[in-house]
Amino acid sequence: MLKYIKILNNLRTEITQGVLPENHQLPFEKDLCEKYNVSKMTIKKALDILVSEGLIVKKRGCGSFVKNLSPEDINRLIIANHFRGVSALYSNCKVTSKLLYFEIIPTDEITKSKLNLVPDDFVYKIIRIRYVDDIPMCIETTFMPIEIIPGLKREHALQSIYSYIQENLNLKIQSAHRTIRVRKSTAFEQEHLLLNKHDPIATVEQVAYLDNSSAFEYSVSIHHYDRFAFETVIIR
Amino acid sequence: MLKYIKILNNLRTEITQGVLPENHQLPFEKDLCEKYNVSKMTIKKALDILVSEGLIVKKRGCGSFVKNLSPEDINRLIIANHFRGVSALYSNCKVTSKLLYFEIIPTDEITKSKLNLVPDDFVYKIIRIRYVDDIPMCIETTFMPIEIIPGLKREHALQSIYSYIQENLNLKIQSAHRTIRVRKSTAFEQEHLLLNKHDPIATVEQVAYLDNSSAFEYSVSIHHYDRFAFETVIIR
DNA sequence: AAGTGGTCTAGACCACATT
DNA sequence: ATGTGGTCTAGACCACTTC
Numbered sequence: 001m002l003k004y005i006k007i008l009n010n011l012r013t014e015i016t017q018g019v020l021p022e023n024h025q026l027p028f029e030k031d032l033c034e035k036y037n038v039s040k041m042t043i044k045k046a047l048d049i050l051v052s053e054g055l056i057v058k059k060r061g062c063g064s065f066v067k068n069l070s071p072e073d074i075n076r077l078i079i080a081n082h083f084r085g086v087s088a089l090y091s092n093c094k095v096t097s098k099l100l101y102f103e104i105i106p107t108d109e110i111t112k113s114k115l116n117l118v119p120d121d122f123v124y125k126i127i128r129i130r131y132v133d134d135i136p137m138c139i140e141t142t143f144m145p146i147e148i149i150p151g152l153k154r155e156h157a158l159q160s161i162y163s164y165i166q167e168n169l170n171l172k173i174q175s176a177h178r179t180i181r182v183r184k185s186t187a188f189e190q191e192h193l194l195l196n197k198h199d200p201i202a203t204v205e206q207v208a209y210l211d212n213s214s215a216f217e218y219s220v221s222i223h224h225y226d227r228f229a230f231e232t233v234i235i236r
Numbered sequence: 237m238l239k240y241i242k243i244l245n246n247l248r249t250e251i252t253q254g255v256l257p258e259n260h261q262l263p264f265e266k267d268l269c270e271k272y273n274v275s276k277m278t279i280k281k282a283l284d285i286l287v288s289e290g291l292i293v294k295k296r297g298c299g300s301f302v303k304n305l306s307p308e309d310i311n312r313l314i315i316a317n318h319f320r321g322v323s324a325l326y327s328n329c330k331v332t333s334k335l336l337y338f339e340i341i342p343t344d345e346i347t348k349s350k351l352n353l354v355p356d357d358f359v360y361k362i363i364r365i366r367y368v369d370d371i372p373m374c375i376e377t378t379f380m381p382i383e384i385i386p387g388l389k390r391e392h393a394l395q396s397i398y399s400y401i402q403e404n405l406n407l408k409i410q411s412a413h414r415t416i417r418v419r420k421s422t423a424f425e426q427e428h429l430l431l432n433k434h435d436p437i438a439t440v441e442q443v444a445y446l447d448n449s450s451a452f453e454y455s456v457s458i459h460h461y462d463r464f465a466f467e468t469v470i471i472r
Numbered sequence: 473a474a475g476t477g478g479t480c481t482a483g484a485c486c487a488c489a490t491t
Numbered sequence: 492a493t494g495t496g497g498t499c500t501a502g503a504c505c506a507c508t509t510c
Contacts, residue, residue: 002479029496039481041277044496052288054413057449060496061489065449068352077413083470116304174293175471177313182418182438182461200436200461202418213293213301225418225436232468234319235411238498265477275500280477296477297508 003038007046015055015066016074026056026064053081054233080231083176093133095160100139100192101127102154104146111143114207114218122146126157129192136193137227142219149216165216174211180204180230185222193224202228239274243282251291251302252310262292262300289317290469316467319412322376326368331396336375337363338390340382347379350443350454358382362393365428372429373463378455385452401452410447416440416466421458429460438464 014020027035032043047064050056054077058064069077105125107117115123126142142161144152149165156164165171185193185201193201201222208217250256263271268279283300286292290313294300305313322331341361343353351359362378378397380388385401392400401407421429421437429437437458444453 004479028494030494040483040496042480045479047496051411054411057410057445057447058496059447059449059489060487061494062448063495067445067449068451070349073413076415113306175287175290175469177290177309178468178470179312180416180438180466180468182436182459182464184434184436184461198420198434200418200420202416202438209293209303211293211295212298213295213303215304223418225420228418230416230466232414232416233411234414240498264475266475276477276502278499281498283477294477295508296506298476300477 003036004042004045004049007032007036007038007043008049011046011050012053012055012078015050016071016078020066024066026066028063052233052235053077076231077233080233083173094131096131096134097158098129098131099126099154099157100129101125102157107143107145111218115143115145115215117145124149124152126161128157135227137224139189139192139222140219141221142217144217148210148214171216172211173216174209174213176206176208178204178206189222193222195224200225202230204230239272240278240281240285243268243272243274243279244285247282247286248289248291248314251286252307252314256302260302262302264299288469288471289313312467313469316469319409322366322368322373329368330370332367332370333394334365334367335362335390335393336365337361338393343379343381347454351379351381351451353381360385360388362397364393371463373460375425375428375458376455377457378453380453384446384450407452408447409452410445410449412442412444414440414442425458429458431460436461438466440466 011020011026020026026047029040029043029047033040036043047056047058051058054067055069055074056064056066103125104122107115107119107121107123111117111123112119112121117123123143123145128140128142130137130140149169151168152161152164162173166173181203182200183203185195185199189195189201190197190199195201202225204221204223206217206219206221207215208219210216247256247262256262262283265276265279265283269276272279283292283294287294290303291305291310292300292302339361340358343351343355343357343359347353347359348355348357353359359379359381364376364378366373366376385405387404388397388400398409402409417439418436419439421431421435425431425437426433426435431437438461440457440459442453442455442457443451444455446452
């Protein structure tokens, strides 16, 4: 276990469990160095991650302080700071999928540009409705190049595609770019997400990357408006 | 100018201007150390920021690579990586405001908990419609504690409150927590944002912090659905 | 085996805030 | 004047990838 990860986890636990209460000043970096018997840069790295997670603020000349946040705020922040598929995100709940479509097709213009493909490249096109505890959460349309993700079958789409990528193919997911938008629902969406006519939806367009910089997924998720909230922390 | 900022800006310019084209491998950190005559940690800091901005990927044992992104993608990422008020975000456009409400009121329950106030604390309540090039973009309802932001006047609300905070009060804005949601529009919102009946809206709830860890702003923005998109990069 | 980026150190010096 | 966190260094050692 890396030192800065261990220190980070320790401090995060102290914050979430209230050992370091709201507005409480953290020990000075110098003192944390002594406590953990590490150098200043290692402490700084751990604290900087807590800053990026939105849990603390640092102020030169004064010290570091825990932000005033409710337990719910803290919980939402910790979820927001992790990139996971639906299955992992709701790991405490029953996640199921209805597979509406699973085909291998030639890439179209949009997918080609999002995934940096050439004409005649083939992609999986998968449409799934994702349920959490039997409640429909979203309709996911996913495109993946068959060259990067070989051997994908219907059974994986019914479970977790991300598990297949990470555990069977042993690939590493690095990052994702997301764009969130809003619009009116279509009749198709109303039917599958149990929406009323005129209800709105949120769309999340995502391009996800492996650690070798190749884009392996372009997806669009249509979310039920009442079951969607997106959290983020922005640092200046 | 800090060394890592200078190197960061240099490399970002090379990426956006295509000097380092798509899929191109960046020089090795060792070589960048020589080129800029700095130590390894300084180069690493600059590159790590580019990773967090979503522009490059690093792979141990191989090197660092520019992501395959269109110029539009890159532009959106750079905007997404900055926290700014509406005025600064659309600095190339004409930003105006219609002031619907400007009062000092006792804090209510929600505002009190978001801003960590005590009962009987007073806050500004400001409701504005923000126009970009005369098109209504959003309705902003803003609460700020009078103790932290003294002397705010109607004239500031008609211009940029963030400018007043930074330039007149000389306070430093550190971060913001945002929650994005979706719902149907109300008659009030339809009127002011030029929406049709049944049109949806996006809400952005924000708590913003100064660098001394105090929450100075709680705001809710109601965005026209067609003129709203939110970009983000998520790193594993 | 060689080379990459990742972690960690011990210490110098700086910018900022409080006293 | 003192003490905080921020930057930067030169170098050691490690984990991973490629050859």
